[in-house]
Amino acid sequence: MNTRKIFAIVRKDLKVASQNKGVLLPLIIVPLIFFVVLPWLVSLVPSLVNIAGVSANNLNDIQGLINRMPTGFQLELAGYDNNQILIVFFLVYMMAPFFLIIPLMVASTIAADSFAGEKERKTLEALLYTPTTDRELFIAKLLSGWLAAIAVALVGFVLYVVMANAAAWSQMRHIFFPNAMWLVLIFWVVPALPGLGLGVMVLVSARAQGFQDAYQLGSLVVLPVLLLVFGQVSGVMYFNVGVVLLMGLVIWLLDGLLIYLGSRSFQRNRLLGA
Amino acid sequence: MNTPVITINKLSRHFKETIALNSLSLEVGAGEIFGFLGHNGAGKTTTVRLLNGVIEPTSGSMCVLGLDPQVDGPALRARTGVLTETPSLDERLTAWDNLSIYADLYGVPKASIRPRIQELLTEFELVDRAVERVSGFSKGMKQRLALARALLHKPELLFLDEPTSGLDPLAAHHVNDLVERLARREGCTVFLCTHNLVEAQKLCDRVAILEHGRLVALGTPAELTRQYVRRLGVEMEVSEEQVPAALSVMRGLPDMVLGEAAQPNGALVVTINKHESIPDVLACLVQNHVRVYRLAAQEANLEQVYFTLHEEKEGVQ
Numbered sequence: 156m157n158t159r160k161i162f163a164i165v166r167k168d169l170k171v172a173s174q175n176k177g178v179l180l181p182l183i184i185v186p187l188i189f190f191v192v193l194p195w196l197v198s199l200v201p202s203l204v205n206i207a208g209v210s211a212n213n214l215n216d217i218q219g220l221i222n223r224m225p226t227g228f229q230l231e232l233a234g235y236d237n238n239q240i241l242i243v244f245f246l247v248y249m250m251a252p253f254f255l256i257i258p259l260m261v262a263s264t265i266a267a268d269s270f271a272g273e274k275e276r277k278t279l280e281a282l283l284y285t286p287t288t289d290r291e292l293f294i295a296k297l298l299s300g301w302l303a304a305i306a307v308a309l310v311g312f313v314l315y316v317v318m319a320n321a322a323a324w325s326q327m328r329h330i331f332f333p334n335a336m337w338l339v340l341i342f343w344v345v346p347a348l349p350g351l352g353l354g355v356m357v358l359v360s361a362r363a364q365g366f367q368d369a370y371q372l373g374s375l376v377v378l379p380v381l382l383l384v385f386g387q388v389s390g391v392m393y394f395n396v397g398v399v400l401l402m403g404l405v406i407w408l409l410d411g412l413l414i415y416l417g418s419r420s421f422q423r424n425r426l427l428g429a
Numbered sequence: 430m431n432t433p434v435i436t437i438n439k440l441s442r443h444f445k446e447t448i449a450l451n452s453l454s455l456e457v458g459a460g461e462i463f464g465f466l467g468h469n470g471a472g473k474t475t476t477v478r479l480l481n482g483v484i485e486p487t488s489g490s491m492c493v494l495g496l497d498p499q500v501d502g503p504a505l506r507a508r509t510g511v512l513t514e515t516p517s518l519d520e521r522l523t524a525w526d527n528l529s530i531y532a533d534l535y536g537v538p539k540a541s542i543r544p545r546i547q548e549l550l551t552e553f554e555l556v557d558r559a560v561e562r563v564s565g566f567s568k569g570m571k572q573r574l575a576l577a578r579a580l581l582h583k584p585e586l587l588f589l590d591e592p593t594s595g596l597d598p599l600a601a602h603h604v605n606d607l608v609e610r611l612a613r614r615e616g617c618t619v620f621l622c623t624h625n626l627v628e629a630q631k632l633c634d635r636v637a638i639l640e641h642g643r644l645v646a647l648g649t650p651a652e653l654t655r656q657y658v659r660r661l662g663v664e665m666e667v668s669e670e671q672v673p674a675a676l677s678v679m680r681g682l683p684d685m686v687l688g689e690a691a692q693p694n695g696a697l698v699v700t701i702n703k704h705e706s707i708p709d710v711l712a713c714l715v716q717n718h719v720r721v722y723r724l725a726a727q728e729a730n731l732e733q734v735y736f737t738l739h740e741e742k743e744g745v746q
Contacts, residue, residue, distance in 0.1 A: 278517050423484065424484050
């Protein structure tokens with residue numbers, strides 16, 4: 156395995172992707188909304204509720220929702236007043252599944268540009284004539300999406316930590332974020348998620364005509380994450396350390412399966428539409 | 430022919446129902462400029478892909494630079510350079526980035542990358558545009574940059590697929606000079622896929638002609654013209670008052686002289702059915718007291734070979 160060749164392809168893919176507004180803009184705008192705008196808006200909720208003349212203490216709906224949550228979750232909120240519960244509920248628990256969308260989206264976008272986009276731009280053939288092995292090419296293509304996704308997620312996480320604590324400081328008066336569940340999420344689940352997007356995109360790109368085609372088909376991979384969001388909102392499940400550890404394990408196993416299937420289809424002989 | 434660097438034995442490649450290459454056998458010698466001619470879809474690009482281990486053959490075997498492309502693909506591709514039919518450049522990157530990334534991929538020593546890129550960009554007159562995005566380049570500039578990329582690692586064997594396509598005559602001349610220099614001075618073997626028969630005639634030591642995946646002719650341009658060009662233009666000069674007599678004599682030789690003679694610029698131009706008929710035509714004219722001052726066979730070229738073969742094929746069909 157020649158790492159120089161692998162990183163040359165990674166460099167190429169990331170440079171090419173960074174020159175494409177269609178790829179770059181969603182990668183900037185969506186994380187900004189999730190990591191900067193949303194925490195700021197959520198921190199305003201208690202004040203907005205008070206402006207509307209309704210005390211947060213009377214928000215029976217929220218209290219009802221929290222009452223339906225598992226006991227473990229209610230224990231974690233013990234000692235907080237209702238304003239603080241609102242903030243912790245939204246910024247810590249509701250945002251956790253949303254956060255999973257980011258690495259998936261980044262990996263899928265970069266992979267669509269790298270796999271299907273390369274075919275569309277007719278740049279794949281020159282790459283296939285280089286002295287790289289099929290495995291080096293495959294790993295390089297995966298790595299481009301993986302590194303970009305993890306980088307965006309980590310930068311986003313740091314931003315989110317700063318924004319969440321800063322925006323909620325007037326209510327919380329201490330650094331309440333991240334908690335143990337988020338740390339497991341960031342260092343166990345987030346690194347696994349790009350594999351899901353990449354694995355699906357490798358399989359989709361084999362049949363896709365171009366970047367848009369692959370991007371649209373590959374975006375379906377976000378659906379399971381949306382189910383997690385609904386599960387969390389409806390109280391069917393809630394993210395705690397155990398759930399997140401298990402979720403990470405399942406995703407890593409799925410990664411393994413998808414990447415195994417992808418590597419079997421990623422052969423020079425098949426890539427030129429032969 | 431020198432020691433073969435490419436040996437192909439009964440090589441075939443099928444794509445579902447289509448036979449892209451049908452039992453191709455040939456050898457290419459070291460340092461040779463080998464022309465690979467054929468119409469679109471004749472199997473030229475498929476052959477280049479097979480010879481570089483990019484696709485697998487359906488049957489047959491090949492040996493390139495002593496290696497089997499299917500087994501030693503990466504090692505082989507480190508020693509070959511390929512200019513693809515489309516330049517296949519990353520248009521969102523600069524010329525310099527395109528070259529530096531491929532220098533890493535081809536394993537050019539780190540310390541040599543910068544001077545090598547500089548040298549190639551100067552050679553191909555792109556040095557002033559090095560940091561511009563390729564998307565703003567003309568077709569000819571892209572073609573030159575793609576050729577520079579193929580030469581980055583100083584390959585022993587160079588595959589060129591239509592290297593002068595899209596180039597203006599001056600740039601095409603420059604590329605042809607470079608190809609000759611690479612082969613004659615630096616010993617690089619060149620496998621030249623082209624439609625340009627004039628270019629092939631001028632550059633190539635030997636040529637192969639493909640028709641629907643089958644090899645239909647192989648040899649030096651001179652051998653092929655002797656073998657395949659049966660109709661030959663012959664220009665002759667007779668005294669002006671004897672032109673009607675000469676025409677009358679030649680009309681009596683329908684097996685040797687085809688059609689009516691033309692008289693552009695006062696000279697007679699006749700089409701002879703084969704090279705061997707020239708002495709007989711001349712003998713008949715002399716026997717009929719026609720004084721012939723000059724007789725010159727027009728030089729046959731690959732273009733005529735190509736069209737003769739094509740007509741034969743059409744005739745068979």
